[in-house]
Amino acid sequence: MxxxxxxxxxxxxxxxxxxxxxxxxxxxxxxxxxxxxxxxxxxxxxxxxxxxxxxxxxxxxxxxxxxxxxxxxxxxxxxxxxxxxxxxxxxxxxxxxxxxxxxxxxxxxxxxxxxxxxxxxxxxxxxxxxxxxxxxxxxxxxxxxxxxxxxxxxxxxxxxxxxxxxxxxxxxxxxxNMIFELPKKWQTNEDYIAAFSKKYRDQYKRSHKKSAEIVTKELSLEEITRQEERIYELYHHVAKNAPFNTFFLAKNHFSTFKKQCGERFKLVGYFLEEKLVGFHTLLLNGNVLETYFLGYDDQVQKEKMLYLNMLYNMTEFGIENRFEKIIFGRTALEIKSSIGAEPIxxxxxxxxxxxxxxxxxxxxxxxxxxxxxxxxxxxxx
CATH class of the missing domain: 3.40.630.30 (Gcn5-related N-acetyltransferase (GNAT))
Known part of the structure; x- marks a missing residue:
């Protein structure tokens, strides 16, 4: 010292x-x-x-x-x-x-x-x-x-x-911490799907079929700002139902993040009949893809397997943009392991x-x- x-x-x-x-x-x-x-x-x-x-x-x-x-x-x-x-x-x-x-x-x-x-x-x-x-x-x-x-x-x-x-x-x-080390040999999402055993390939197909009506779209700063109340409502629903919290985000957190970090911060919206029913966020941290907060409508999540599809979509983004690993964080350990993440x-x-x-x-x-x-x-x- x-x-x-x-x-x-x-x-x-x-x-x-x-x-x-x-x-x-x-x-x-x-x-x-x-x-x-x-x-x-x-x-x-x-x-x-x-x-x-x-x-x-x-x-x-x-x-x-x-x-x-x-x-x-x-x-x-x-x-x-x-x-x-x-x-x-x-x-x-x-x-x-x-x-x-x-x-x-x-x-x-x-x-x-x-x-x-x-x-x-x-x-x-x-x-x-x-x-x-x-x-x-x-x-x-x-x-x-x-x-x-x-x-x-x-x-x-x-x-x-x-x-x-x-x-x-x-x-x-x-x-x-659930971390997914992405094999370098995976060049596309098809490589990822092909690596599954039959049981989990069937799970992948079933979840995508369930969510066929859902439209996904990365939101711009203007769109995030316009949807701010709805985004916070979806986030808050998930956060307050977590087993333990020490904080809740401010309502302007996601628009502030996009404003400050630009393309390094991604917010992807999930729409059903043009209504925002869920979102996930990602932060590009060098060769590591960091998953961040998400939110969803609980009823839609159950009917459309929305959360599982979010995990698959984040993984696809990681593979196709050549990240070395994805940090999925804590919580929902079992379902995260079902898409390939391992506990550290x-x-x-x-x-x-x-x-x-x-x-x-x-x-x-x-x-x-x-x-x-x-x-x-x-x-x-």
Whole structure:
């Protein structure tokens, strides 16, 4: 840490000129995406942008997010049971002020990026120092941060961090990240279909037949703006029925995203009798295709197998545009595995700022996680 220092910024206007050069390999740390967060973050979220310096040279960038769960309309309405009620009570009363080092809105290791090789000891020290600095910032405002979480590390990085200061912090694994590594030999969607076993090729044909009346169309900024209320209605329906939420997007989020990111952000609408009944979004992140939020009319989804068709369409886009892999994120693990995605375990680290509560974290945290039972599918020959 002797040669490294950091500075925390609360606005993208304050960022150093070389920020995007450092963030070159990850679109989720580049200024055009950070401006999306700044202009259309969830109402209960505040973002911080961290510059890491070697002497006076910017060599690293990172993201932190503060969430006030007291402002949340719902933690998720799908699972109504005693365990969920207890979980919600605990979050409201003992964990309502949460600081994430990383990006809580997406799945994957997107919390930091460096242009120079830096040891994991220094990374661990820097992340903890940043967490302490932001915690003290809120303390000065009479806000006590309850929980600090370091989000989404692939196993190699988690193991390395645990060799240093992170060995003292509780490690957790939530639902895996569903990732589809696309074989280079697949040149077209027909190659993908041909790789299925008969059972899953039949599933593909059946789902497409069910959705024959659905018209799909990529929407322009003007069309997204015009459909903003409907897009949000469809998104909100899916979000509030998720097993657990820590935020809801702002209504202008998708139009802001398109405005800032242009062709790197895709919103595809699904129309039935000229009415928008669903949408999915994608972000082009170098050679990686990142799936983002989606929404649908529940009745149409059931009748037309809309969600499954969205997964197939995202996969087709990935194959035909020569992406190396598609990040499908967490949730709906079984159906995502049925189209070819595979589970990749990711770790997070979490501590409570109350030392007595923190000692109980290994017992408390597993009780807060929604129960997860699923069967991985293997769709290929």
């Amino acid at each position: 002797d040669t490294h220092s950091f500075e925390i910024f609360s606005s993208t206007a304050q960022l150093p000129e070389t920020w995007d050069k450092v963030a070159h390999n990850n679109v989720f740390l580049q200024t055009h995406y950070l401006k999306v967060l700044e202009d259309s973050a969830p109402t209960n979220m505040q973002c911080f942008y961290i510059g890491i310096f070697e002497k006076s040279e910017l060599i690293g960038v990172a993201l932190a997010q503060y969430l006030n769960l007291n402002k949340l309309e719902s933690f998720g309405e799908r699972d109504q049971c005693l365990k969920t009620s207890i979980r919600n009570f605990i979050f409201k009363n003992f964990a309502s002020h949460v600081l994430f080092l990383g990006n809580n809105m997406i799945t994957g290791q997107n919390g930091y990026e460096f242009t120079k090789a830096i040891g994991f000891k220094d990374i661990a020290d820097l992340l903890l120092e940043c967490a302490n600095a932001i915690t003290n910032y809120f303390k000065d405002q009479k806000i006590a941060i309850h929980i600090v979480s370091f989000k989404d590390f692939y196993q190699h990085c988690a193991e390395e961090l645990k060799k240093h200061q992170f060995s003292k912090i509780y490690e957790f694994n939530t639902q895996p 375990v990711m770790s997070g680290f979490i501590y409570h700022t109350n030392k007595w509560v923190n000692k109980l974290m290994p017992k408390i945290f597993p009780q807060l996680e929604p129960d997860l039972v699923w069967q991985q599918r293997h769709p290929f020959k």
